[in-house]
Amino acid sequence: MPVSDSVDRDGEGEGADARDGAGTRGERPDDGLPINELFYSLQGEGTLAGVPSVFVRTSGCNLRCWFCDSYHTSWEPTHAYMSLEEILAEIERHDADHVVLTGGEPLIHEESVALLEALDDRGYHTTVETNGTIDRDAPIDLASISPKLESSTPTPERAPDDADEADAEQWAERHERDRIDLEALAGLVEDYDFQLKFVVTDGDDMPEILDLLAELRDVADVPIRDDDVLLMPEGATRERLAETRTRVADLAMEHGFRYTPRLHVDLWNDAPET
Numbered sequence: 541m542p543v544s545d546s547v548d549r550d551g552e553g554e555g556a557d558a559r560d561g562a563g564t565r566g567e568r569p570d571d572g573l574p575i576n577e578l579f580y581s582l583q584g585e586g587t588l589a590g591v592p593s594v595f596v597r598t599s600g601c602n603l604r605c606w607f608c609d610s611y612h613t614s615w616e617p618t619h620a621y622m623s624l625e626e627i628l629a630e631i632e633r634h635d636a637d638h639v640v641l642t643g644g645e646p647l648i649h650e651e652s653v654a655l656l657e658a659l660d661d662r663g664y665h666t667t668v669e670t671n672g673t674i675d676r677d678a679p680i681d682l683a684s685i686s687p688k689l690e691s692s693t694p695t696p697e698r699a700p701d702d703a704d705e706a707d708a709e710q711w712a713e714r715h716e717r718d719r720i721d722l723e724a725l726a727g728l729v730e731d732y733d734f735q736l737k738f739v740v741t742d743g744d745d746m747p748e749i750l751d752l753l754a755e756l757r758d759v760a761d762v763p764i765r766d767d768d769v770l771l772m773p774e775g776a777t778r779e780r781l782a783e784t785r786t787r788v789a790d791l792a793m794e795h796g797f798r799y800t801p802r803l804h805v806d807l808w809n810d811a812p813e814t
């Protein structure tokens with residue numbers, strides 16, 4: 541279900557910073573969320589790849605990865621507000637046991653907690669796709685954490701084609717400042733079953749991943765096994781994945797980490813609602 545083609549660049553969201561693009565123009569229901577799309581598909585990434593799931597994609601993000609495959613939730617947030625009741629009704633139309641809450645960054649919205657509680661009450665398995673900069677207390681069955689590496693930062697050489705130049709410049713600084721929050725990462729891995737899913741382009745990404753893992757293992761009270769670490773090739777299209785995936789598979793074998801495909805890209809390329 542595509543929910544809106546209206547663009548909201550500068551609203552004043554509650555909880556989320558206005559510049560995250562999560563604000564509202566017009567009425568925001570008390571328990572509502574800005575929804576970019578809500579659809580039924582197969583989980584394409586991670587340890588649950590292949591599992592039929594309903595995806596709820598919130599709009600607005602506190603980061604700006606240059607490669608973001610969900611441009612209309614980050615660089616140009618587009619959405620309609622849906623109440624909790626409307627979101628649940630839409631989810632229940634599909635015959636699925638799994639719900640994936642994603643974005644944008646779903647955890648910038650405090651209303652995501654009420655949605656997760658309602659899904660838990662109804663017996664759904666919930667996965668939250670998060671960049672790992674925000675830790676909230678919610679019934680999450682799998683925290684799918686994708687910490688952002690330096691190679692995600694939107695420098696002038698690698699800003700998205702459609703992004704405003706001044707906007708990209710400002711975001712380069714903020715993205716670099718905020719992309720890693722060790723305390724939030726430690727909280728997430730301690731509180732939830734988790735996977736750490738790194739977007740990788742080539743071997744240059746590996747030292748940063750290894751350093752971050754060492755730091756996280758140092759501060760977190762729970763073990764982080766190599767099995768919990770997934771390398772995912774960067775690529776929003778089949779063409780781009782064809783360039784990155786073999787290299788990333790080799791790196792996974794070399795370091796003893798898991799490789800995760802991007803099944804949905806293999807199956808449906810970059811089509812919306814997949």
Ligand SMILES: C[S@@+](CC[C@H](N)C(=O)[O-])C[C@H]1O[C@@H](n2cnc3c(N)ncnc32)[C@H](O)[C@@H]1O
Pocket residue numbers: 601607608609610642643644645646669670671672685686737739772773774775776
């Ligand atoms: C759009 S993000 C939304 C959730 C959250 N903001 C995050 O980044 O984890 C969903 C997943 O897609 C990944 N992703 C985004 N763009 C990608 C790309 N071009 N290639 C590979 N993975 C990408 C993210 O790292 C994340 O695991």
Ligand SMILES: Nc1nc2[nH]cc(C(=O)O)c2c(=O)[nH]1
Pocket residue numbers: 581582583584585595610640642643669804814
């Ligand atoms: N099929 C499919 N699987 C996914 N797993 C994580 C996704 C995301 O965008 O968070 C995603 C997505 O967009 N589509």
Ligand code: SF4
Pocket residue numbers: 601602603604605608609610613614643644645671688
């Ligand atoms: S953190 Fe996630 S949603 Fe935000 S810009 Fe990066 S990939 Fe896109």
Ligand SMILES: [Mg+2]
Pocket residue numbers: 609610
């Ligand atoms: Mg996606």
